[in-house]
Amino acid sequence: MANTSSAKKMVRKIERRTAxxxxxxxxxxxxxxxxxxxxxxxxxxxxxxxxxxxxxxxxRAVSKGVVAKNTASRKVSRLSSRVKAISA
Incomplete structure (x- = not known):
């Protein structure tokens, strides 16, 4: 467990950021x-x-650092190709 006051504060910050x-x-x-x-x-x-x-x-999640840029691009690309395939 955190001993110093700065470590305790970091624990609080990390909990908020995680949420x-x-x-x-x-x-x-x-x-x-x-x-x-x-x-x-x-x-x-x-x-x-x-x-x-x-x-x-x-x-937006990429800009906030929640998801990596390439991951988001890959998911969007795959979904868009599946959406395009519906009409075919």
Whole structure:
């Protein structure tokens, strides 16, 4: 356990930051799940709308440091190709 006052303060800061990051990650997953559900239903218009919102949310998470840039780009790329494949 932390002994010094600065170490105790760091523990408090880390707990707050962890809670915020956890909420952001959960929010991103929710939007990704909405895209998955739209793809599964076969509705391309809904899937495109959901993808647009999910993409902005993913890159917001990147800017906050929750998700790595390449990870977000890979996920968005794969989802967009799946959305495009619905019409084919």
């Amino acid at each position: 915020v990051n956890k909420a952001r990650r959960s929010r991103v997953r929710t939007y990704l799940r909405k895209v998955e559900e739209a793809i599964a239903s076969g509705d391309q218009a809904a899937a495109q709308d959901a993808l647009r919102v999910a993409q902005s949310e993913m890159f």
